[in-house]
Amino acid sequence: xxxxxxxxxxxxxxxxxxxxxxxxxxxxxxxxxxxxxxxxxxxxxxxxxxxxxxxxxxxxxxxxxxxxxxxxxxxxxxxxxxxxxxxxxxxxxxxxxxxxxxxxxxxxxxxxxxxxxxxxxxxxxxxxxxxxxxxx
Numbered sequence: 371x372x373x374x375x376x377x378x379x380x381x382x383x384x385x386x387x388x389x390x391x392x393x394x395x396x397x398x399x400x401x402x403x404x405x406x407x408x409x410x411x412x413x414x415x416x417x418x419x420x421x422x423x424x425x426x427x428x429x430x431x432x433x434x435x436x437x438x439x440x441x442x443x444x445x446x447x448x449x450x451x452x453x454x455x456x457x458x459x460x461x462x463x464x465x466x467x468x469x470x471x472x473x474x475x476x477x478x479x480x481x482x483x484x485x486x487x488x489x490x491x492x493x494x495x496x497x498x499x500x501x502x503x504x505x506x
Contacts, residue, residue, distance in 0.1 A: 390484055394476045398469060400443075403428075405473055407436045408462065411446060412470040416459045418451065445469055 388402075395405050403426070410425045411417065417425075423433035437460050440446035445466035451457035462470060485493060 387481075387484060390480050391477060394480045395473065397476075398473060400469075400473075404436065404439055404443075407440060408445060408466060408470040408473065411440075411460060411462045412467065412474075416449070416461045418457050418459060422460060440466065 392402060395402065398405075400408075406426060407422065410422060414421070414425065419433045419437055420430050422436070423430045426433065426436070428436070437446065437448065440460070441448060445463060446460050447463055448458045448460055451459050485496075488496065
C-alpha cells in the first residue's frame with residue numbers, strides 16, 4: 371500500500387467515524403462544536419472564554435458565539451470572575467452536565483459499535499499506532 375492510499379484509507383475511516391458522531395448528537399440538536407465545548411466545560415468548569423477558545427482552538431470571538439449558544443440552550447451560564455470583575459467565567463448548568471454525560475455515553479457506545487469488528491489485539495495495535503501518530 372502506498373502512502374497516498376494509506377492516507378485516503380485513514381480519512382475514509384475518520385469521515386465514517388465523524389458521521390456516526392454527528393448522528394449520535396442529533397437527539398440533542400447540537401452541532402459537533404457545541405458538543406466539544408460541553409466536553410471541555412465538563413473537564414474544566416468555570417473557565418474564561420479565552421481559555422475555552424484555547425481548548426477548542428478557535429478565535430476568542432468564536433468562543434463568545436459558542437458561549438451565547440450554550441447559554442441560550444440552558445446548558446451553560448456566565449458568572450463574573452471573582453478574581454477579575456472584567457472577566458466572565460463559563461460553567462455548565464445541571465442540564466448541561468446531564469447533557470454532557472449523556473453525549474459522552476452515546477459517543478462511547480457509538481465508538482464501541484464502530485470498532486466492534488476489531489479483535490482485542492487489533493484494537494490494542496490501533497491504539498498504539500494512533501498514540502504514536504498523535505505524538506507529532
